[in-house]
Amino acid sequence: MLVSNVSLGGCAEFNSALCAGAGEGHLGGGSYRTTLTPTGHLIVAVCLGFIGTFGLVNNLLVLVLFCRYKILRSPINLLLINISISDLLVCVLGTPFSFAASTQGRWLIGEGGCVWYGFANSLCGIVSLISLAVLSYERYSTMMTPAEADSSNYRKISLGIILSWGYSLLWTLPPLFGWSHYGPEGPGTTCSVDWTAKTANNISYIICLFVFCLIVPFMVIVFCYGKLLYAIKQVSGINVSVSRKREQRVLFMVVIMVICYLLCWLPYGIMALLATFGPPDLVTPEASIIPSVLAKTSTAINPVIYVFMNKQFFRCFQAMLRCKAPLRGSSARSSSKVATKAVRGVAVTGPRRTNDFLFLVASLGQPAAAVPQLGPSCEPTIDISKAHSSDNKPVVVSLVAHFDG
Template sequence: MIVSNVSLSGCAGVDSAPCAGPAEGHPGGGSQRTTLTPTGNLVVAVCLGFIGTSGLVNNLLVLVLFCRYRMLRSPINLLLVNISVSDLLVCVLGTPFSFAASTQGRWLIGAGGCVWYGFANSLFGIVSLISLAVLSYERYSTMIAPTEADSSNYRKISLGIVLSWFYSLVWTLPPLFGWSHYGPEGPGTTCSVNWTSKTANNVSYIICLFVFCLVMPFLVIVFCYGKLLCAIKQVSGINASMSRKREQRVLFMVVIMVICYLLCWLPYGIMALLATFGPPGLVTPEASIIPSVLAKTSTVINPVIYVFMNKQFYRCFQALLCCETPRRGSSLKSSSKVAVRGVAVAGPRRTNDFLFMVATLGQPAAEVPQLGRSFEPTIDITKPPSSDIHQPVVVSLVAHTDG
């Protein structure tokens, strides 16, 4: 993942002797002592311990729910699981090493372990970021799809998952082959890309990493969810009360997503640029540890925002706690298409008008939220068909009572 880095004195590269050699009698070697005070190391260790434990539990729970309940095995939920897998790998293969280093006040697993830590955490972090962008694009493409639903179409989602891992490898393998390199960062308890080297080789990599792995996913997310919000506003005239409720819910979800994304990753980006282009010593080791900890909180936040605020997952979570069968909400099974009562809504404009009435960010995009006891969206077909494609679709809500 993208992290800010101020290398330790005498430890600017992974091949430096202080980083590779034995330290204070500990077999296997490690870096020199951290510049943080014992209290500072303790605070960092407590934060990392909480983040690692919470992220592990949250993401494991997502995988358990997905494996146990067949109703969750839709294409778009598979993308949510991919995000949880990447976050889980950070909690298993990354956070424990930085936690142990903080408790001891020094890096514990040597130069080779430092390179592995930097590569693995960068890979899994970028996978998570790209997956969030792919998720937003999938929801956007779902809105504009003019064809019928197909709940078994895993091809597009699978392609998105493969793309997220391949794209991440494209940007995390180069430091292993000479385009920049991985090394100690901050106070010496974590490792990442070397942000402080002023060489053209290193600066060019950092600029590309910042643009293509932080800024670009953010722009995709803002664009796709922004278009969704605009579309909801456009259908306010069809059913004002329902659209207003949907608009408020979607706006809240978008704001939360964007704020959490910026909170976790923007400090990393800023610190990285300051360390790369600023004067030496501008970013202190003590200051650089804060963005590192904030970025790791994404492993805790992502499952909460994208999964447990999803009504479908939440119903299954309640069922798991109560050992009962999850209740089903009325839904349209879809990953990228829409149909209503066996009749497809023709044309991009009409598809948008209908789908935006049921789109929600807290659950798969095509799932219809529960309204009252049982509401079912219908198309008014009492009027004869019109050849005017610009006529708005008349949407009504038909309430059904149980017996």
């Protein structure tokens, strides 16, 4: 969401102070005219229309599934719902206004509306990014916990959700109080942080925003999912055929997550830095609008990656389409009973014995009854969803790393 030259039509909708500031170089020293043609505005409007429609439908469907099926109401799924809510708010509070502005070629709701648009969309966008990082950390930390996870404990997840909104407010409120500011961007049909003001006040804010709201969440996601994938590789030595399939599935999911994250937000970050540190005319309206549109696509992509590629939600979605209950024995059925676990056990295979080995199980809703056996030579397995036995003798457990969205 990069600031460049703003159309004269858009200027007419703002007060004279804002327009004067732009003419004096407040918005980056440009000529304050648009180079985006009517056809260009139309293309942007069509893209925003598709993104807003799909984002609204996808996120509403996620909320409907969550409200309809109690089996989906597990702590970890609350983070997915938090992501959907933040994305839905962008579709409701942001995309319609930028869509309408693009159809007219100018901003339509004045300076106050521009500031509100910039703040609300920045807030919800950062909440979504931080929630993705919290989600990855939750899976990683639970995987490393040597005790059975309490699937009825919502306290930790609730703190993560509060953290995502509090952290986002920490970085989106300062422009309202003088540390940088919100204003028109690109061809004047959207608003965001002013990326082009060459002042120490603005540059310091842009650097902090880039580091703490883009780079840090990305590093957390890569680290946590990297550890998750490494844990699955350790299990592959126990049951190669099953674990290899799961490993490939996790790898595919992680690659998709990282690629989509970079596709949606990296162009935005790069263009913001170019607008901040580059020459005043380096970022044109045509170039600046593309990262803005790409960033908004995350509202439609996130539900597909994090929810509909999740077996729990997908099976409930199928059940809703067929007007039936979720399939018996599906992962959704036991989502409230079996959460992500890390279990310490002793596996015995004939005369050989693996002592005191930590198996990491990353399962989000896989029923214990569906967990494969270690092999025909193993002792009978126990149901890891049941309470721990008071017997201190070593037990044999069958473990497999599983990843549900």
